[in-house]
Amino acid sequence: MDAGVRRPVHRPRCPAHLPPRSEGDVNDWPANWQLLIRGIGCGMCESERPDADAFGVCVQRGRFSDAYLQRKDIQRGYTVVIWRGRHVTEPTDLAEDEASGYWAEILSVSRALQAFYQPLKMNYETLGNSLPHLHTHLIPRYQADPRPGQPFPLMLDTAAEIPEVRLLAEAAELRQRLSWEPGEPPPLA
Numbered sequence: 001m002d003a004g005v006r007r008p009v010h011r012p013r014c015p016a017h018l019p020p021r022s023e024g025d026v027n028d029w030p031a032n033w034q035l036l037i038r039g040i041g042c043g044m045c046e047s048e049r050p051d052a053d054a055f056g057v058c059v060q061r062g063r064f065s066d067a068y069l070q071r072k073d074i075q076r077g078y079t080v081v082i083w084r085g086r087h088v089t090e091p092t093d094l095a096e097d098e099a100s101g102y103w104a105e106i107l108s109v110s111r112a113l114q115a116f117y118q119p120l121k122m123n124y125e126t127l128g129n130s131l132p133h134l135h136t137h138l139i140p141r142y143q144a145d146p147r148p149g150q151p152f153p154l155m156l157d158t159a160a161e162i163p164e165v166r167l168l169a170e171a172a173e174l175r176q177r178l179s180w181e182p183g184e185p186p187p188l189a
């Protein structure tokens with residue numbers, strides 16, 4: 001990067017199913033990038049998508065994706081929707097029905113988040129710079145917000161975790177709105 005170009009203070013990370021990385025890594029592409037974009041060593045492909053894991057609690061298992069309310073206490077309702085199936089890096093790699101289905105499932109989760117958390121605005125971030133497996137960060141934005149006019153600063157490395165009781169209670173609320181129960185398999189294709 002040109003030394004004269006101001007770097008962002010923090011680049012949003014892709015928390016779901018990723019091992020912790022050092023803070024310095026955010027200014028570099030992953031060393032195994034060429035392998036990752038082919039799905040080799042992709043943690044999101046390798047994950048069995050449990051009902052809960054170290055990163056979050058599943059609130060919806062759709063035909064095309066799994067949605068995890070995140071454990072990190074960064075922003076109320078912060079949820080990651082992850083494409084399920086073969087490894088896909090870009091949404092442009094999807095067939096039309098897959099793309100519309102993936103987006104519809106994102107909207108379904110977003111409606112539940114809006115109904116429960118009552119944000120001022122929802123943000124949808126499909127990044128993949130740390131892990132190039134198609135996934136979308138759903139980030140509610142509230143009146144009290146650190147940077148209302150900019151992308152939300154996802155300070156994942158330093159954030160504490162949401163207390164388990166609160167996390168599970170909020171996940172239960174979202175699951176009820178999404179009509180999904182833990183252990184329920186995804187709808188058949």
Ligand SMILES: [Zn+2]
Nearest residue numbers: 042045087133
């Ligand atoms: Zn993958």
